[in-house]
Amino acid sequence: MRKLIFSAAVAIAFATPAAAETVAITGGKVVIGDGSDPIDGGTVVIRNGNVVAAGASVKVPAGARTVDANGKWVTPGIFAGFSRVGLVEVGAVSSTNDSSARGSKFSAGLDIAPSIDPFRSSVAVNRAAGVTRAVVAPSSSGEIFAGQGAIADLGADNNPVTKARAFQFVEFGATGARRSGGSRSANHLQFRAYLREAADHAAGRAAFDDELMRKEDAKALQPVLSGATRLLVHVEGANDILRLIELKRSYPKIKMVLVGASEGWRVASDIRKAGLPVIASALNDLPEDFDRLSATQSNIGRMKDAGVNVAIGMINDRDAHQLRYTVQYAGNLVSLNRVPRATGLTWNEAFAAITSKPAEIMGMGARLGSLKPGRAGDVVIWDGDPLELSSAPTRVFIDGVEQSLDNRQARLRERYRNPVEGDLPKAYDR
């Protein structure tokens, strides 16, 4: 009982962010996250919220708090390449689900940032599983454009947004066709028409047609046109990818990123030639629809072998609650290397695909996603190989601040450790 009360007090203490301190994590197996080999017995130093050094012969600065990581793994936090984290408490309870806005008059103009709630249970649960940053995207509802997504951290503080309006999200393929009236032709024309409107609006031309589009939506597409923000395009089928690559030729400045891309392996050289990075679903291997007839778990490995810049993301796959699957997915891609005819990733590649790669693809590689000097102090200490099913974080730092690993699920577990009531009902047991 005493122990439980103590742990609850600790949880409350952690709920207010501690000041960033100088921390040296010593003796662990250090993974930089850039695809290089793990370093045994390495040291990671965090100061003022940032990584200042990580490697084999790093000195512990005077006055640093030392954390012993002997026998443990020390890695950058997991960067969820695509998610809806912080937008949803209970999926089927619409008042707690801000991932899409079916009743809104707006589309591209929607900004996800105010919907990201750092106190959603899913933030704490996934933080305890080592996820420290995430691409957070709106879901589309009535239009092909879903709105402006953000990069967020999963820290227990009041400021979840790392970068607001970091990208625009748009649907192509089967969903895009449905959103634009029923065909891919309509999808392409709608895309072109909206971007023309946005350009007209920017130029102050009288031709602006607000029957087609609202000003707020048009304005939000201007930084997409200029390349100031990225355009994340959800597309799965090989033909849809090829047609998108053709479409992009009309918009040389747009910085496009493919999301999903289950059939990407069939057109991997085209994707590479077009210079399009991909945030791909890792384990899609079923013909869930006719866009994904040739889906295979070897997709990411084959695209990577063809020279495509690829990261792992979870699109429409428990992307609000289960970002903790990210490490399992990466581990599965490693397992493919032992399956005849399959193509996976090496361990180092797989870990990069859930840390530095998504950060780089989102244009944040200089600030996030690895333990190179200057990156945010998002560091996780694991009790074993982070991709292995038996492993879990023992400590998590975000922006250099050590985080509570407590959450609702842990509290329920402790309450029901012995399910039978004692001297008082369970409601008194906390």
Place this chain on the structure above:
Amino acid sequence: MRLSRFRWAAVMALPLGLMACAAGADEGGAKSASSEAAKTKAAKAKPAKVAFPSTYKAYPAQETVIIPVTIFDGAGGRIDNGWVHMADGKIKEVGGPTSMPPDVGNTINGAGKYVTPGIIDIHSHLGDYPSPSVAAHSDGNEATSPTTPEVWAEHSVWPQDPGFSRALANGGITSLQILPGSANLMGGRAVTLKNVYARTVQGMKFPGAPYGFKMACGENPKRVYGRKGRMPSTRMGNLAVNRQTWIKAQDYRKKRNSGKSFKRDLGMETLAGVLDGDILVHNHCYRADEMAQVMGMADEFGYKVSAFHHAVESYKIGDLLKAHGACSAMWADWWGFKMEAYDAIPENAAMVQNSGACTIIHSDDKNQIQRLNQEAAKALADGRRMGLEISDATAIQWITLNPAKAMGIDKMTGSLKAGKMADVVLWNGNPLSVYSRPDKVWIDGALMFDAADPKRRPVSDFELGQPGEGDVK
């Protein structure tokens, strides 16, 4: 013959406490007073022929020995440096390092590899919600009435679902139960299949497997029918409709057992089958309090819940589940997608195991059926992290013998006991590691998947001539 054998097995499994409780109810009283006589009569009054009988035939099996290999036997045992001998489609013998298998032509070197029984998923919608998931294939929920005990999932199963092949090749699934969906309080009969493609569903039906009966409590039925402005629109409505229906089933069963002529009713036939103990109840239920309500209803009408499915709050009532003898079939870690899944915790399965109640990991998912071994591994790790001592071999039992028991097929498969079907997976490493995959899968001793042989990888009609045909998936 097989059906009656199972009926008896199920009756024997009824805990004494349940029989006593049931004695107050109309049917239960008759059953416990002279159950033998009632059974005989019931058997006579039934239609003579089994409808849609299994036409499954095991494919030719080669006598095979795997040695040396690490064995998880499915019943909680582990043998290091062991061997497995399969002959005539059956497990012939399993041995350890101090014994030698016979010399057979087909001896497989299992060094560094692991053997488990074929993995069993107790909760799948392959075939009734197949890929591609287009409206034309949406055959899992007859959501036109809150009680549809008259429907049979097997009549919705499309045997060309590409999902069967993924479950085999990536998940080592050899048997699986296909259920109707959970829109209805009483969703209909479930069917157990061998994971072997056939031209017909009958060709996949597990010979001798008892039928399951799908029930659902909680949010789904009240939401689906409440929206239609009809009962049930509340949880109390859920229970009321269920109990009224069970009362009708008791009446029907009484008429059927009376020896007089009676009008056959498909739905009532299934419900009477449940009351007979022939058909095993699989009850979708999330919350602890609702599972307790369902167990109360089962006691009232004298049946037993074979397994609660989803059961995300079983950890709150492990003691009650143990007393009822109900299994919990759970995900490792799904949570938060609806209110009744809000209190799910990843230690659920391990805590149920720790309570001494029957523990099963299920998928209810065309993707996670491909890695039930990994889901079991995660649930095991979460249990150990909270201090529970559970062996690797026990975690394998969660996806082999325990589901077999809850499905009533444990005398035939689910462990590597001599005489059982040779449903076997050879893994290229420890199946509880993320880095391991099935190397070979045998069903009834026939090699149905071989990672090294592209021709031992099934390709459904749907995928023939399509991009990616026959690819690794």
